Amino acid sequence: MPDIKFAKLAVLVNAAVPASLLFWDAYHHRLGTNPPEFVLHTTGTLTLVFLLLSLAVTPLRKVLGLPWMVQFRRMLGLFAFFHGCLHLLAYTWFDKAFNLRAIATDTIKRPFIFLGMLGFLILVPLAVTSTNKMIKRLGGRRWNRLHKMVYVAAISGVLHYYLLVKADTRIPLAFGAVLIALLAYRAINKFFPSMTERKPGRRPVMPTES
Amino acid sequence: MLIKKSDDINSSEITSEENYWNRRNFIRGAVLAGTSVATGLLYRQLNTPGREANKAEPASLPTTGGYVTPTGEAATAFEDITNYNNFYEFSTDKQAVARRAKNFVARPWTVEVGGLVHKPKTFDLDDLLKIAPLEDRVYRHRCVEAWSMVIPWLGFSLSKLLEQVEPMGDAKFVKFITLVDPQRMPNQRDDALPWPYVEGLRLDEAMHPLTTLAAGLYGKTLLPQNGAPLRLVVPWKYGFKGIKSIVQILLVKDQPVNTWNAVGPDEYGFYSNVNPKVSHPRWTQATERRIGEFGLRDTLMFNGYGDQVAGLYSGMDLKANY
Numbered sequence: 001m002p003d004i005k006f007a008k009l010a011v012l013v014n015a016a017v018p019a020s021l022l023f024w025d026a027y028h029h030r031l032g033t034n035p036p037e038f039v040l041h042t043t044g045t046l047t048l049v050f051l052l053l054s055l056a057v058t059p060l061r062k063v064l065g066l067p068w069m070v071q072f073r074r075m076l077g078l079f080a081f082f083h084g085c086l087h088l089l090a091y092t093w094f095d096k097a098f099n100l101r102a103i104a105t106d107t108i109k110r111p112f113i114f115l116g117m118l119g120f121l122i123l124v125p126l127a128v129t130s131t132n133k134m135i136k137r138l139g140g141r142r143w144n145r146l147h148k149m150v151y152v153a154a155i156s157g158v159l160h161y162y163l164l165v166k167a168d169t170r171i172p173l174a175f176g177a178v179l180i181a182l183l184a185y186r187a188i189n190k191f192f193p194s195m196t197e198r199k200p201g202r203r204p205v206m207p208t209e210s
Numbered sequence: 211m212l213i214k215k216s217d218d219i220n221s222s223e224i225t226s227e228e229n230y231w232n233r234r235n236f237i238r239g240a241v242l243a244g245t246s247v248a249t250g251l252l253y254r255q256l257n258t259p260g261r262e263a264n265k266a267e268p269a270s271l272p273t274t275g276g277y278v279t280p281t282g283e284a285a286t287a288f289e290d291i292t293n294y295n296n297f298y299e300f301s302t303d304k305q306a307v308a309r310r311a312k313n314f315v316a317r318p319w320t321v322e323v324g325g326l327v328h329k330p331k332t333f334d335l336d337d338l339l340k341i342a343p344l345e346d347r348v349y350r351h352r353c354v355e356a357w358s359m360v361i362p363w364l365g366f367s368l369s370k371l372l373e374q375v376e377p378m379g380d381a382k383f384v385k386f387i388t389l390v391d392p393q394r395m396p397n398q399r400d401d402a403l404p405w406p407y408v409e410g411l412r413l414d415e416a417m418h419p420l421t422t423l424a425a426g427l428y429g430k431t432l433l434p435q436n437g438a439p440l441r442l443v444v445p446w447k448y449g450f451k452g453i454k455s456i457v458q459i460l461l462v463k464d465q466p467v468n469t470w471n472a473v474g475p476d477e478y479g480f481y482s483n484v485n486p487k488v489s490h491p492r493w494t495q496a497t498e499r500r501i502g503e504f505g506l507r508d509t510l511m512f513n514g515y516g517d518q519v520a521g522l523y524s525g526m527d528l529k530a531n532y
Binding site for chain 1: 238241242245246249250253254257258259289290293294298302304305355357402403473474489491492493494499501504505506
């Protein structure tokens with residue numbers, strides 16, 4: 001059992017690196033020729049990266065047999081939400097100049113905007129109910145059911161990316177492939193649990209009274 | 211009776227508690243710093259806007275005036291024009307094209323002008339550029355992706371070239387073809403688009419004085435990323451109509467299928483005139499981001515060249531003929 005507190009700190013610090021560098025570069029005017037577009041694409045990609053990382057925790061901890069990895073899941077999910085907020089802010093500000101009517105029209109008319117919005121809106125209640133207190137209040141089973149919505153958010157997020165790209169779809173397809181793998185693991189786990197179960201080691205047999 | 215052996219570690223060699231914690235903190239600090247630097251480097255590797263210095267100053271061509279549009283819009287910075295390019299033959303990443311195209315050698319170069327013409331001819335580039343004097347032409351450039359620039363091209367009207375080869379009566383369209391050479395255009399090994407890149411214009415569009423064959427910008431020869439050595443500029447149409455690194459110009463009877471139209475027929479039409487009222491299926495074309503500016507500008511009908519070109523399309527439904 002590693003030092004969980006320190007491991008969490010390390011994940012926190014590392015997860016904060018990309019956004020920090022983005023702000024640093026913005027401050028120093030090093031975001032290239034089209035800075036608004038660069039911020040929009042970077043924050044969007046980071047949202048998906050952290051969403052997929054949070055979804056990778058459960059399969060990884062089971063496959064590797066490292067149960068303590070579950071401790072990272074909430075933080076990674078919250079980082080996905082954080083970058084999603086930045087992404088939505090960048091879109092609202094840079095692309096729509098805070099014109100809410102234009103955003104509403106965009107959302108209704110354009111499937112890729114609709115999917116992006118849907119994905120983000122799903123993340124809101126998940127972030128709000130991420131505290132220990134809320135888990136207790138909702139009860140584990142209800143909380144779990146609610147948080148299954150993250151799959152819908154991830155699917156809409158990847159589709160949102162795929163639909164945006166003009167011709168070279170390799171990167172969104174790569175995100176899609178990872179997502180499919182992560183979802184497939186869960187499907188197999190659910191319908192063929194024997195395939196993903198780790199063989200239990202030999203346990204001492206408790207003497208039973210006859 | 212057991213005689214207790216003295217510890218073989220001298221008590222003075224035992225790490226003091228203070229040192230133990232110091233070492234632990236030192237290792238932790240090193241782990242945090244090391245992993246953060248690694249994460250930062252990974253981020254930089256995957257996601258930094260590349261910027262070629264463009265130190266190799268292109269050879270100068272004769273030039274005349276200052277670089278402002280008649281409406282007073284200043285030309286976009288040379289740095290930006292040469293570091294933000296859609297040129298899929300080199301990369302699908304606009305900010306990587308300059309780097310990937312750096313070693314592209316555009317000489318020697320010939321352009322075949324043929325098809326339905328009385329005097330077909332294969333021009334050596336240097337001869338072709340002597341057909342008419344090169345002029346500075348400062349035009350707005352509107353990309354279909356909703357960004358725009360102002361570019362001081364150096365070139366002359368395409369009509370000057372077409373007049374030389376004398377189009378036949380049944381030539382109705384002009385078809386343009388880009389070089390195919392995966393050795394020199396490395397991304398042609400991938401099938402991001404079907405190669406060669408093809409564009410087309412109606413003959414009257416091609417003969418319009420605004421339609422330009424450009425060999426330079428900012429008074430210098432074109433850099434590879436901008437379509438060296440010869441490209442088309444059609445300022446009232448979306449940027450992708452401006453085919454780059456042209457090797458063939460053919461006069462034809464039937465409307466050519468241009469590359470983007472073949473790839474996405476419902477998104478990219480043959481005409482592709484800049485039109486704020488006809489949105490791209492996935493984004494609005496009503497506004498644009500001028501490179502170098504933060505806010506959005508309203509996109510102008512025919513990119514602001516309506517006075518000159520609207521007549522070409524009188525009576526046409528521009529929603530159907532997007």
